[in-house]
Amino acid sequence: MKKHPLYRRIRLAGLALATGAALTAGAAQAQDKGTVHLAYVEWSSTVASTNVMRAVLEQAGYEVETSSLSAAAMWQSVASGDTDALLAGWLPTTHEDYYAQLEDQLVDTGVNLDGTKLGLVVPSYVEVESIADLNEYADDFDGKIVGIDPGAGIMRLTEDVIDAYELDLDLQTGSGATMSAALKTAIDNEEAIAVTGWTPHWMFARWDLKYLEDPKNVYGGAEQIHTIVRQGLKEEMPEAYAILDAFAWTAEDMGEVMLMNQEEDADPYENAKQWVEENQEQVQEWLDAAS
Template identity: 40%
Template sequence: MKKLQFSMKSFLAILTGAAFLTFAACQSGGQKGDDADKKDSKKDQEISILYPNWAEGIAFTHLAQAALQDKGYNVKVTPLEPGPIYASLAKGDADIMMDAWLPHTHSDYWEKFGDKLEKIGESFSGGTTGLVVPQYVDVNSIADLNDHVDKFDGEIIGIGSGAGIHRNTEKAIEEYGLEFEQITSSGPAMMASLKRAYDKKEPVIITGWKPHFMWADYDLKYLEDPKEVFPADVCAIVTRPNFVKERPVVGKFFKNFNMEEMKLYNLMNAIEKADDPLTAAKAWYNDHKTLVESWMPDEMK
């Protein structure tokens, strides 16, 4: 009888141990399942980023593309003029723009499309615009430009007519009664004009802004703007309706994305000197992975 009791005790002990092991295994498997659930299940769904052909917009966009692709995301980037960018986002034809100059410079676009868009973050928080000249030019204020019309051939070299700074420059010409004409070109063409004049130490006025690599490459100054035609802005990150709701993991990354001035200049310079912006952005990303990954939620890493 004692032998039988011993056998029953042993049997019960075995059953208890087996049950414990089964419970532990289930718990372990459940934990693994939970970890898997935390990963972004929508990586294969394309993320469409539109950007204006401006130095900072190119930099923000291609850095985001490099970082997201490194984590397995499918990213498409497309350059467009600002007007079509806002219209496309409002219609839901694309997902995101990282270089919306708000609340002032792009106010016309925001008034037209803002009720169909969502501002979720800031790529850069200290944006400024204005009329820019080399430091060697002995003019310091927009209000004094009419005393030097011949020196500048009556020209202010601008960028595309769709840019907010183009509109504000036309406003400045009117507000200050300037006897100048704004020459419409593009960002690269304007920079080429600056380089030609700077190399010869000739007078030149351009429509400039920060952030831009021009401030790292040349010794420049803003002309004083006593009428405050050119206000301060942020480079905002704007999305189509419901983007963050539908893509919450990616949305967290863009909400956290924010660059400080010197690092942004460093990135813009690298891109400007490279044949391919994405290649340069990937190299910069690899050198600054700790920074960029600090913007990523755990589900993305």
């Protein structure tokens, strides 16, 4: 029996009301769960992990705020409770000073990425192979090492490297973006350049690079990236804590997101949401930890 047009309009109106009610209920649920505040530094690795966690927590029903800070301020903000968590705790070496000073005010939930590396990085066509030989090539490098922001742990370690090897090179401060831009310019012109580098980083996928040997092991061995949260988060927001605690991925996962973020006009948040959507099986494991 054919339905009267008025019946169809009433039915569609009812569906619209039901859908609107569901969306309103979902919004209320998100509001009830509260807001998680993530601190990060404008490093390509940290931008990738922070935005992925933002998208995951939003999928779980939380509002998420993010704050871009210096490395020191990032650690201090979590310790003071101004923010809830950071996903960029490079331990045991790079951020050992921050962690040692603030350990009693923080909770280390564990490793979210294993097998990181720090050191001085040069294009593969550069002749030098070891930090110990850099002085012989100091003129080729214009007497400088191109670094990132002064608060970064790798900058402190590089100062130690300069002292330990008695290098006749100055450490130039900047940012992750200015470092990679300088690296690109040097490679385009086939010039020598030494930069403070770390793995994972998208630059290793884009260019043929190598770490200089560190015979004195000043940079240390492989590290891990830890998730660090403020005290009290587990008790106040147990589900959010459980998701942050469960979060772990590989250098390949992170590298995929970092490469997406290097595209022209890339939006790291939109790229993170795309990665989360395309990796729901893995994401669901993190979300299931909260159930």
